[in-house]
Amino acid sequence: MNDIKLDWKLKLEEALFALALKQGLDISRDNFNLIVETPPKPEMGDLAFPLFPFAKMFKKNPVEIARDVKLYINENDPHSESSINSTGPYLNIKIDLSDITGKIINDILNAGNKYGYTDNYTNKKVMVEFSCPNTNKPLHLGHLRNDSIGMSVSRIMAANGADLRKVNLINDRGVHICKSMLAYKIFGDNQTPDSAGVKSDHFVGDYYVKFNTWSKEFPEAETEARAMLKEWDDGKSDITELWKMMNDWTISGIKETYLKTGVSFDKYYFESKTYMEGRAEVLKGFDAGVFYKEADGSIWADLSEIKLDKKVLLRSDGTSLYLTQDIGTAIARHRDWGFEKLIYVVGSEQQYHFQVLFYILKKLGFEWANDLHHLSYGMVNLPDGKMKSREGTVVDADDLVDELTSIAKKEIIAKERASLVGDLQKTSESVALAALNYFLLQISPGKDMIFDPAESISFSGNTGPYLQYMGARISSMLRKFEDRKDEFTKAKFNPEILVLDQERELIKLLLSFPEIVSDAGKGMNPSVITTYLYELSKVFSRYYHDTSILKDPDKDTVVSRIYLVKAVLQVLKNAFYLVGIPFLERM
């Protein structure tokens, strides 16, 4: 598609240039740069070139210029004559698809699940950090958005050729961890997740909630938690044991959720192991004069250069902070695996943190600090207000996925398809995931969003299940075709048959998929893919509705359309993968 655009752009620019010379204008070829657009309606053409910018140069109405260019092309390039149209101040081009339809469909079917891939990041190491849960409670809705974006961006970058590594940094250290430990020590009564019959991360999370209610009555709870952190730091063995046990419970529970939601990592980092990393680097920076020391011995960074205040990096007692740790982890990671790009998928509330982090790394002389990127995503709110994890108003990730699954199941049963889908439970889970991921990824990452549970589980309209349903209908059609294969042994794929408007629309969409993947990669924005998916499905739905494919009396027509349908399905599948929509043969 890009080549075609470029060809036309050059052809028209040359024509304009030639007209300028003819008019006696002394202007270099460099000034002729056309903008390519898509006309508002398909019947107007496939490409549009606005001519307004040339009005001044030619001292002519752009409408006239458009007419002149068309005349010029008619005279000098009769082959192109039929595809060009001057519509007011625009030159509209109708692309001749007859030559490329066969090629594009074959390309798609040959490339299979690699169709659409680009080499924008080939041989580039890209690391994506996401999820990063605390080990004092289970995952909630905010994590689901984080995970959705992290997985999707990773796949999109990989589809753009990147050598990709997904990493997760587990926050398993700090006073918040002590809170659930302390509550367990007091109220736990030696229970275990097994004995209580509770999923292990929820088991730990319940004690975190318990701590917070308890600390409202007994303010000294906070002090006790802090004292526990000190003991833990000092290596007191019973606390280390308790931590190991509870930490394992949480992590194994969280990993179950990852499995269920299709989230995976190439490497886990643990803060309990990496938190010392930053200290030495900060001290080195102090020796090099990058940082300064206050009278109480704390070490600071001066941020006035980027119009911020100042930031403490080592406390007066010499212990490190979140920022210090992140400095260390970044350096360690670059040493381990020299990435060309590191994407941190972290909430927008940490925008300041990353601004400071990147600045400090630059000041420390690491040139690769320019390759760090904070992919910030907005808060997820409920229709009736805010989520607060301490007050238990969060939407729990497991609960949400389970709820979506059970609604999907009910829906399948209500449609009397339970016996037709194969494994009902698995199908329901896939539908739930499609609903969830599509809902979360549809919205541009940077924006805050309102998550309406009722709306997300509604399966009509612009939703994940709608897209899945397209895939399932196509699959069903292809099975029916396979059953009748013998009737078509002599029929041939003839791209010239595919001339309906909707077929043209589909082919253009298929053609543009690589550009979509590229745009999504450049912008690190999965919503580019979701928008495309809906567009493709919508056009296909209409086609499916209006045109009989298997029932056409002409065998060549059936086969040719089946080729097109197969190509659509392939692109659908490839795009599904990029945004975490499970493909279903039947639903």
Added chain:
RNA sequence: GCGUCCAUAGCUCAGCUGGAUAGAGCAACGCCCUUCUAAGGCGUAGGUCACUGGUUCGAAUCCAGUUGGACGUACCA
């Protein structure tokens, strides 16, 4: 106070580096199942793109200001 982001239909959101009449879905109201899965298709209605000014042939889009909101802001993560 300062910093970052945001404001588009009743609701939830698209709108690419400025370009033709601002688009979807939901909700509302109609039409279409002896026809490849109706989880579908088609249609009607719904907008001063927060406000004001500027740049431009042209602004939802860029700039400035105003209003409203979210988040952050010197020893939590």
